[in-house]
Amino acid sequence: MIQYNEFFREKFLFNTIPKNQIKYISQLKQKKNRTEEKKFLVEGEKNVIALYHNTRYIIETLIIHPSFLAKHKKIIQSLSIKKIWLGDAVVLSRLGHLTTNYQIIAVVKMPIVEKLIIPKNSCTLVLDNIQDPGNLGTILRTACWYGIQTVICSKNTVELYNPKVIQASMGAIAQLSVHYVHLSNFFTQHNTLPILGACPQGTPLTTIDLPDSFFLVIGNESHGIHPEHIPYIHQKIAIPKYGIGNSLNAGIATAVICHHWRIKQTPLI
């Protein structure tokens, strides 16, 4: 059994969270404060560990549940930061958004945005006004799974550092290069690769030969791809429907197209 008090006396200055820290962390729930402070909150074991392993992300503060400490003592010991406190479920649930499985909350510095590189021989995702943070997080997690490296977001897409995006991404933000751009300008500057757009009225995915390298545009949950961006789309693609429905969830559409692209490269038996 870990002797918490001894461990904390040895390594850290405090083992109760100062009130001003609770206040500081709480205000990072709001976008304007995150933007001003250039810091964001990360919750949950997998997410925090994914960011810990990426040198671009600097963890500044940690509130950890005793169960996290018991499981990941080495990680905690390896950190040179002073702001680590033990927190119970009450504190963690108050500071975070999760409703179960409280383990850890981290305050992380936003990294400098990397240089935009469009990878060759890959699909690059382009998100046009994705509004639901859970959807954006799921899309990033899916993009990572299918080996996508770069994700372009329209300026009106939900903020990358929204805690619900981070949560749903399950660590994917540590793996991806995500850029917020003015989409019309972006399309004008990057028109050498095919631009494919997911549209219910498009050509069925199963009847076209997906290129190895392309932009895949996924539109807003209610309104699809913005009419201003439609002229830039070289090919509209649709996911074949075998039942009933008007559309699929944006994350689902992304996954099905990515899967289809990958199995086309490595055909079915």
Add this chain to the structure above:
Amino acid sequence: MIQYNEFFREKFLFNTIPKNQIKYISQLKQKKNRTEEKKFLVEGEKNVIALYHNTRYIIETLIIHPSFLAKHKKIIQSLSIKKIWLGDAVVLSRLGHLTTNYQIIAVVKMPIVEKLIIPKNSCTLVLDNIQDPGNLGTILRTACWYGIQTVICSKNTVELYNPKVIQASMGAIAQLSVHYVHLSNFFTQHNTLPILGACPQGTPLTTIDLPDSFFLVIGNESHGIHPEHIPYIHQKIAIPKYGIGNSLNAGIATAVICHHWRIKQTPLI
């Protein structure tokens, strides 16, 4: 322009919502009250219209935004119910869960659960302890798209009538036959069809020949298929990974497997 006052005087008794109705609707946000009253709340244009067109669902009360009335006057006129009130964004946002696009909230009677029929020549979804209501809703919407008719849920899967499930399902609950069962008993009674389970350690989906008719088991978001149910699985299947990640979102996994099953029936070009 519609003359709201005239329209309401002619057809309905009230045009302001009585306080006791607001109270009644609000308490249906809680599961125990929904279960007691055998009623649930439906929000949003598409969801309410989908249920309106299905005779199994009886709409009891409607709070509508003037914009919904303007767009769907015929639907409102066709209803024989007395409890219809106009509501502004303040009332609709207070009674519902949506954060934008307030149009309509309906109180709907829970239908009697249909006889459980396992369709031949189809995939039947089996959900083992899906906890996130958004995930369950998205899975139902996806199931509908891929022509699945029956969905089996373990007793500990999130409630079908949770407003977030209804919202994310985008009307799919009106199309599907959903049953909550004791899963071990169910598997014992229905072992004549192949039972396939989505597992990260399974055989890659791309290397197996999916049957035309099978059960597809999707496990809990954090813990996968419950160890008690693993012995009933005839074949574990995995979604090939081309990048990085430990797992995919439960809805994403469902969609990719369903897509793969359908394109296997209608092969790729």
